[in-house]
Every structure is written in structure tokens, then in C-alpha cells.
Amino acid sequence: MSPGEDGLIGIPFPEHSNELLSHLNDQRRTGLLCDLTLTSRGARYPTHRSVMAAVSLYFRGLFGAEEGDGGGGGGFSVCQLDCVEPDALDALLEFAYTATLTIPSSGMKDVLRGAQLLGIQCVADACRDILGENAETEKEMVEEQRPQQVDAESMMETRLEKPSRRKTDRKKVRKVGLGHISSSPLNHLPTSPVSHHSPASDSFRSLPSTQPPSPEHDELFLSPRQNGDPREIREPGRGVTLNGRVPHWLQERPHLAHPPPLAPLNDKLSEDEEMEGFGAEGVLIGSTSMPTSVAEQVAAASVTGGGRKRKSQTPQQCPVCQKIIHGAGKLPRHMRTHTGEKPFQCTACGVRFTRNDKLKIHMRKHTGERPYPCPHCSARFLHSYDLKNHLSLHSGARPFECPLCHKAFAREDHLQRHRKGHSCLEQRTRRPRRVPEQMEDGRVDGGMREQSNPLEALALQAHSSAFFTRSMLEGGGGPGAGPQLMFDSDAERERVLALQALAQLGPHRLAAYPEFILRGLEMRVGREAEGEHPGRIRTPPAQRNQTAHEVGEENGEKEAEEEEW
DNA sequence: CTGGGGACGGGGCCC
DNA sequence: TGGGCCCCGTCCCCA
Numbered sequence: 001m002s003p004g005e006d007g008l009i010g011i012p013f014p015e016h017s018n019e020l021l022s023h024l025n026d027q028r029r030t031g032l033l034c035d036l037t038l039t040s041r042g043a044r045y046p047t048h049r050s051v052m053a054a055v056s057l058y059f060r061g062l063f064g065a066e067e068g069d070g071g072g073g074g075g076f077s078v079c080q081l082d083c084v085e086p087d088a089l090d091a092l093l094e095f096a097y098t099a100t101l102t103i104p105s106s107g108m109k110d111v112l113r114g115a116q117l118l119g120i121q122c123v124a125d126a127c128r129d130i131l132g133e134n135a136e137t138e139k140e141m142v143e144e145q146r147p148q149q150v151d152a153e154s155m156m157e158t159r160l161e162k163p164s165r166r167k168t169d170r171k172k173v174r175k176v177g178l179g180h181i182s183s184s185p186l187n188h189l190p191t192s193p194v195s196h197h198s199p200a201s202d203s204f205r206s207l208p209s210t211q212p213p214s215p216e217h218d219e220l221f222l223s224p225r226q227n228g229d230p231r232e233i234r235e236p237g238r239g240v241t242l243n244g245r246v247p248h249w250l251q252e253r254p255h256l257a258h259p260p261p262l263a264p265l266n267d268k269l270s271e272d273e274e275m276e277g278f279g280a281e282g283v284l285i286g287s288t289s290m291p292t293s294v295a296e297q298v299a300a301a302s303v304t305g306g307g308r309k310r311k312s313q314t315p316q317q318c319p320v321c322q323k324i325i326h327g328a329g330k331l332p333r334h335m336r337t338h339t340g341e342k343p344f345q346c347t348a349c350g351v352r353f354t355r356n357d358k359l360k361i362h363m364r365k366h367t368g369e370r371p372y373p374c375p376h377c378s379a380r381f382l383h384s385y386d387l388k389n390h391l392s393l394h395s396g397a398r399p400f401e402c403p404l405c406h407k408a409f410a411r412e413d414h415l416q417r418h419r420k421g422h423s424c425l426e427q428r429t430r431r432p433r434r435v436p437e438q439m440e441d442g443r444v445d446g447g448m449r450e451q452s453n454p455l456e457a458l459a460l461q462a463h464s465s466a467f468f469t470r471s472m473l474e475g476g477g478g479p480g481a482g483p484q485l486m487f488d489s490d491a492e493r494e495r496v497l498a499l500q501a502l503a504q505l506g507p508h509r510l511a512a513y514p515e516f517i518l519r520g521l522e523m524r525v526g527r528e529a530e531g532e533h534p535g536r537i538r539t540p541p542a543q544r545n546q547t548a549h550e551v552g553e554e555n556g557e558k559e560a561e562e563e564e565w
Numbered sequence: 566c567t568g569g570g571g572a573c574g575g576g577g578c579c580c
Numbered sequence: 581t582g583g584g585c586c587c588c589g590t591c592c593c594c595a
Contacts (some may be wrong), residue, residue, distance in 0.1 A: 329582035
């Protein structure tokens with residue numbers, strides 16, 4: 001594969017969207033550049049029209065109509081939304097500016113209603129899922145209980161006020177795409193407001209006269225085959241159809257100019273995309289870094305190949321780093337290492353983790369639990385492996401020996417650090433230690449094997465930091481396939497080549513998630529830039545092991561030269 | 566530079 | 581098959 005077809009190289013700034021949103025939120029909090037004030041029962045919320053238009057179908061349609069009317073959409077305006085509870089409106093605004101929805105379970109219904117009214121579908125979906133609403137069942141019930149010509153508005157009220165049958169103490173919270181606005185399905189919606197009838201139409205009446213409901217809104221409630229009763233299609237319920245029609249946002253999805261490539265996954269996600277939630281008191285939804293479901297989506301995509309069949313059996317291959325992930329259900333976990341998602345938050349200190357089990361261990365810090373006591377002293381530890389390390393102090397065992405200077409260490413990582421630090425100046429001046437009993441333990445055999453073969457040891461140490469397989473990084477055609485690219489640094493080389501490698505995944509799979517692609521790269525390059533040693537890029541252990549031999553073989557001469565220094 | 570604690574990601578086992 | 585739990589290897593940070 002050649003470099004970028006026209007020589008262009010995309011430089012990712014994955015944090016840009018986060019920072020942008022953060023700055024907008026700061027502006028909102030300080031009232032800076034706010035050109036729209038939302039009010040609800042006396043509470044005032046300064047905000048930005050552009051942000052609201054980006055996140056809300058209602059506002060998009062509203063402001064879009066203004067644009068169409070030549071109003072320019074400029075100027076300062078006030079929008080009264082008494083139909084949305086102040087707390088719910090606050091939560092929705094918080095979501096709009098932080099991509100995270102934080103709401104108490106008790107307020108879920110209000111938020112759901114507000115999201116429905118404002119056309120923030122992902123939030124509505126999430127709330128609905130948390131509330132355990134079953135649209136189909138609801139529809140049946142509604143149809144059974146209500147005459148056909150029932151007022152849709154009152155029907156909506158009934159739906160929203162009716163307690164959910166599956167109550168809210170559900171621990172599992174479905175994660176939805178609440179990430180970047182840029183990643184929201186809303187982003188793909190047609191720009192024309194005509195197709196956006198808003199369920200918030202009733203709130204139009206409370207809008208200031210400077211923002212009359214656009215004619216489009218009336219049109220929105222009309223269907224060519226309808227009798228003109230605008231209420232007929234106002235049912236906001238998900239998947240609910242009235243007279244054969246579906247709510248507008250459900251209709252829009254199939255009409256996307258660039259539909260998400262993972263369409264079958266939508267079903268998948270709606271069925272079983274569930275994550276650990278956070279207690280019954282509050283629910284945290286979303287991610288500050290990515291569309292939270294992307295990891296799961298891509299994870300599923302990597303194995304479904306776009307089909308409808310379920311996820312395949314393990315092992316599964318990561319579509320980003322090509323790494324083979326062993327173990328059932330481990331791929332979504334792995335994908336979070338690329339997306340940066342940390343869905344598990346400590347309720348005590350707010351620290352977030354990518355995995356629930358890590359959070360669980362972390363919680364021991366707050367509970368004071370140290371379940372691993374040393375039998376030889378009073379020390380107690382959070383982790384079993386900490387105890388194991390500690391026990392080596394008592395035993396005096398130092399099974400990890402530098403093959404060059406023969407200095408011994410109690411921990412393997414300390415040996416590695418020692419060698420990477422070029423601190424073993426006494427190479428070959430010390431006599432090798434006797435092989436300790438720990439050699440029986442397979443865990444140390446790597447280090448001791450290195451001792452037996454210093455060349456291989458160096459090869460192992462200086463293996464490639466490549467994120468992708470060597471063949472991919474060097475063009476996918478093997479050593480003789482073409483001229484190798486020149487890079488100023490390993491990081492640059494990796495970044496550029498990884499971009500090419502990602503492109504190999506094809507637009508079908510990744511085009512809709514540019515942030516995802518770029519983040520996967522940034523995760524690697526960024527780590528290096530954050531202060532790690534130059535050229536040292538974290539690579540999954542398995543990957544390191546996998547490439548060690550390749551490097552040893554391909555760079556054998558080079559490594560030998562380095563050894564001779 | 567080294568020792569030690571903590572964090573993170575992957576794999577295995579089990580339900 | 582997915583997910584919880586545990587262990588391991590590795591890395592980062594601090595003293």
C-alpha cells in the first residue's frame with residue numbers, strides 16, 4: 001500500500017472535539033457568547049444556538065427555519081420551555097455540552113420527556129432503556145386502551161407518566177452514542193428542517209413571538225395521505241407507529257446520506273449492548289471522549305462482517321490494531337483501550353476506569369480493604385501481585401538477572417528498566433549468578449533465557465515498537481514489495497503507517513468513525529509524547545511477544561551492532 | 566539508579 | 581457467548 005494517495009497525511013487531534021466542547025461549556029457557564037436563553041418555570045439557562053441546533057432536532061428545525069426565512073438565525077433570543085422540567089433541562093444542557101448525562105433515577109422520566117420534546121433521541125433512547133420501557137408493548141397497550149382518534153398529546157402524557165413495568169433499579173445501563181456531537185446521529189440528519197417535525201410543537205406556543213413556529217412545523221404534521229390532523233403523528237415513542245408512520249427521527253435514519261456502516265449493529269446494540277451502571281442513586285451515561293458505543297459497535301463489526309449473525313466465537317481480532325483477543329467477550333474490553341472510554345467511575349473520588357474489575361480494586365483504597373496480608377510482616381496489600389512482589393523481599397529471591405552486568409533484581413520489570421536505562425555498564429564483568437530455584441517457575445524463564453542468549457535478549461529488548469504488524473507497517477507487501485518509507489522517528493513512522501493500515505480496514509467499517517480511527521493512533525503517539533522515552537511506545541504484551549522474534553530475525557544484524565557498542 | 570506501590574491491559578477460568 | 585473475577589506482565593511514578 002502506498003502512502004496517502006495524494007501525499008496527504010492526516011494529523012489527528014482527537015482531543016480537539018473534547019476541548020472544543022469543554023470551552024463551549026465554559027462559555028455557557030460564564031454566559032460568554034451565549035445567544036440563546038432557555039427558560040423553564042423561572043429558571044434561565046444561557047446557551048448557544050449552534051450547540052442546541054446540533055444536539056436537538058427541535059432547535060435544529062427551529063433555527064433552520066429561521067435561516068430559511070432569512071432571519072439569519074442571529075441575534076439573541078429567549079426560548080421558554082416550561083414543558084421541560086428545570087432539572088431535566090439542566091441535565092440535557094449538561095449533556096449537550098459534556099456528552100455525559102448525569103441524572104438521578106428519580107428524574108429519569110422528566111429527562112426522557114424533555115429529550116423527546118426537544119428531539120434528543122440518543123438521550124431519549126437511553127432513558128427509555130433505563131426505564132425499561134418496551135415500545136412495542138406500550139404501543140399495544142395504548143392501542144388497546146385508547147380509541148384510534150385519541151388525542152396524541154394526551155397519549156404521550158400517558159406514556160410518559162405511566163410508571164414503567166420494569167423498574168429503574170436496573171443495574172445494567174445501556175450505553176448509547178452520547179459522545180461527541182459530531183458523532184451523534186443527529187449530525188447526519190438532513191439539514192432541511194422540513195423533515196423534522198418536532199414533538200415539542202406544543203412548546204411552540206410558549207415561544208416568544210420573535211420565534212414563531214415555522215410553517216414547516218405545520219407541514220411536518222401532515223402526511224400526503226393524512227387528513228390533516230397534525231396530532232396524528234405526534235407519538236414520540238420509539239418504534240411506535242401511528243397509522244403506519246414512524247416518528248421522524250426513526251424515519252430519518254434509513255435516509256442518511258452516509259448511513260452508519262454498522263446498521264445491523266444497531267439492532268445488535270439495542271438488544272444487548274449493556275454495560276455496568278452506577279448504582280441506583282444516579283446514572284452516568286455517556287463518555288467524554290467517544291461515542292460510548294463505538295467500542296462495542298466496532299467490536300461487533302469486526303466479527304460480524306456487516307452481517308446479521310451474532311458475534312463470532314473467540315478469538316476475535318481487533319479491527320484497529322489487528323491484535324487477536326482471546327476470551328469470550330473480551331474484545332469490547334480491548335476496544336476501550338483504543339477509544340479511551342472509561343465507563344466505570346469511582347463514586348468516591350470520580351476516577352474513571354476502563355474496566356469494572358479495576359474499579360472494584362480501586363474501591364479498596366476507599367474502603368481500606370487490603371485483602372492480601374504478608375505472612376511475614378504486618379504489610380497488607382491491595383493486589384495479590386503486590387503481595388507476591390513483597391514476598392520476594394522476604395525471600396531475598398532475585399531471579400531476574402541482567403545478562404550483561406549480571407545484576408539481579410527481584411522484579412522482572414526492574415530488570416527491564418535497568419536494561420533500557422543503559423545502566424548496566426559492567427557488562428560481562430560479573431559472573432553469572434547461579435540459576436535460582438525460581439527457575440522452576442515458568443514466569444522467570446524469559447529473563448533467564450535471555451541470559452543464555454544475549455543476542456536474543458537484546459533483540460527481545462529492542463523489538464519493534466510498531467503498533468501494527470511489521471508487514472503492515474512497511475507497506476503490506478513484504479520487504480521486497482517496494483521502497484520503505486523514511487521517518488524521522490519511530491513515532492512518526494508508526495503514526496503514518498498506522499494511518500495507512502487503518503485505511504485498509506476500508507470505509508465500510510471505519511469511515512463513519514473518524515474520531516475512532518484517529519484516536520487509535522493518538523493513543524499510541526500521544527503516550528509517547530506525554531513523556532515516555534522516545535521511541536518507546538506501549539504495545540500490548542502479547543503484541544510484543546509476537547513481534548519479538550520477527551524483530552530478532554529481521555534486525556538481527558542491527559541488534560548485533562548495537563550490542564557491540 | 567533502585568526499590569516499591571499502583572495502574573493498566575491481556576488471558577484464563579468459571580458461571 | 582458474554583461477563584465477572586483473578587492473575588500476570590508491564591509501565592509509571594515516587595521516594
